[in-house]
Amino acid sequence: MAVLVVKRSIMHRYQSIGQAIEEAAPGDMIEIRDGIYEESLDIAKRLTLYGVGNVTIKGGVFIRYQTPVAMRNLRFRQGQGLYVKGDLQLENCVIEEQLIRTQMMVSYGSLLMKNCAVLATPLNHFGLRVANGSSVILVDTTFEHHRKAQIIAQNCELTLTNCMLLEGKKHGIFAIRHVKMTMEDCEIHGHDKAQVIAASSEITMSNCLVHQGQGVGIQLFDSTTFRMDGCEIKEHPDTNMVVHRSELMVSDSIFSDGQSHGVYLGEKTEAKFYDCQVYRHVKAQVLIENSKVELHTCHVRNGMAVGLTIVDEANVSMNQCKIQNHQQFHIIVDASGLKLQQSIIQFGQSGGVYGNEHAKIMMHHTTIRELQSHHIYINNARLFTQYCTFEQMEGNGITCIDAIFEIANSYFKDGQESSYAMIWSDQSMGRIENCRVDKAARPFLALSNKSLLEMRHTDIAAVKAPAVVQENSQLFVQGHVQTATWQKDTASKVSQIEDMKLEIVKYDIKKII
DSSP: EEEEESSSSTTBOOSSSHHHHHOOOOOOEEEEEEEEEEEEEEEESEEEEEEEEHHHHOOOOETTTTTTEEEEEEEEEESSEEESSSEEEEEEEEEEOOOSEEEEEEEESSSEESSSSEEEOOOOSSEEEEEEEOEEEEEEEEEOOOOEEEEEEEEEEEEEEEEEOOOOOOOOEEOOOSOOOOOOOOOEEOOOSSSSSESSSSEEEOOOOOESSSSOEEEESSOOOOEEEEEHHHEOOOEEEEEEEEEEEEESSSSEEOHHHHEEEESOOOOHHHEEEOOOOSSEEEEEESSSSEEEEOEEESSOOEEEESSOOEEEEESEEEEEEESOOOOEEEESSEESOOEEEEEEESEEEEESSEEEOOOOOOOOEEEOSSSSESSOOEEEESOOEEEESSSOSSEEEOEEEEEEEEEEEEOOOOSSEEEEEEEEEEEEEEOEEEEEEEEEEEEEEOEEEEESSSSSTTTTEEEEEOOOOOOEESSOOOOGGEEEEEOOOEESSSSSSOOOGGGGGHHHH
């Protein structure tokens, strides 16, 4: 292995890099001394090129197919770009102001960049384009100011570690299709459109920061598989993350401070979130449309509007989650299903859960408290609660209009003085069973407009006004209560039952729900 020295001096044999490349043997090293070299490099043999001092190359670089080349300590400026069909390793290099739209192109080859920078002028549309089965690894590398995408990738493998993509005019990363990409400890900042956009690809991100763009933070569609851990997506005027028709798994991540939604999941997306936080968004913090979503130990808080909006036949389950401090309803469910398990809904300027248009809401071991309006409001929907707690009620606890409901083994406490009932049924059918009620100065139950209700083994003796039954409604009671103390109009009926079987029992409300 020989070392060939290139220097612009009549005392040196090699005054051009091209001359040294031509005469070098495979495996040789070419040392390039201080200077500006206005020449293009066409390399078809295994070589190592490195700069000593300030070395600038003004010209194109072409690495031939299946040719391994290493370069370090070089600046490529105002040339015709770097085109890699072989295997190129770049270290401590700068690529800038190339005189073509794409500064670097990797096709049918591989690229390893360490501690490099790719810097653009308005002429440069793309920093790096990767295609045709290529493999690229970027470490400690920065891309800045490209007009369309800092990195555009298709049918390739791409790994970024501790990289920065800054201030692009459109996208940070555009993964068109069949891209397998891994990002770790990276920062993406200040792009005018979606900072990361991916279609039909497989993306993994960990410990990354995507922030302060001018559009969407991350946008995924067309069967993309996306896994994210320990990341923060924040401060976008549009939605922080938009997902269509894709598969998503997110853990220990933060979505915050957006001017629209925190997360939008639509068009039959399947998603799982673990230990995530969503806060301070102007619109619904999580919008789920026609998708299947699981949230585990997540915290949705301090939104300017709704916490979660679930619409269009979505199916959502939430386990050990906390939803708090929203100016509108904490959760809205429209024509969709929601299952809450061991969760807390609290501290709101409006209500807790709103269900509409045949929504199906199931709640287990869940607490709703300290809201300024309805804890639960369902209209033309279905509700089932088991082992839930409703406390510190200012407005109605549970309001059911044209609904089917069952409230079992639940606890009503601290019903503040109000003209509203803890449970109000309007043209609905339901059952209350094995519930516990603390002392309260408000009615526990109000039935109106042909409601039909069965109440079993619920002690409401501590309540000042047990029930108001009116407008052709019927109430059937078993256990612990004296019907004589209740208020009803002449068109309504309150019946005390012991062991007799009611007609309503033939219809199993749990099955209906």
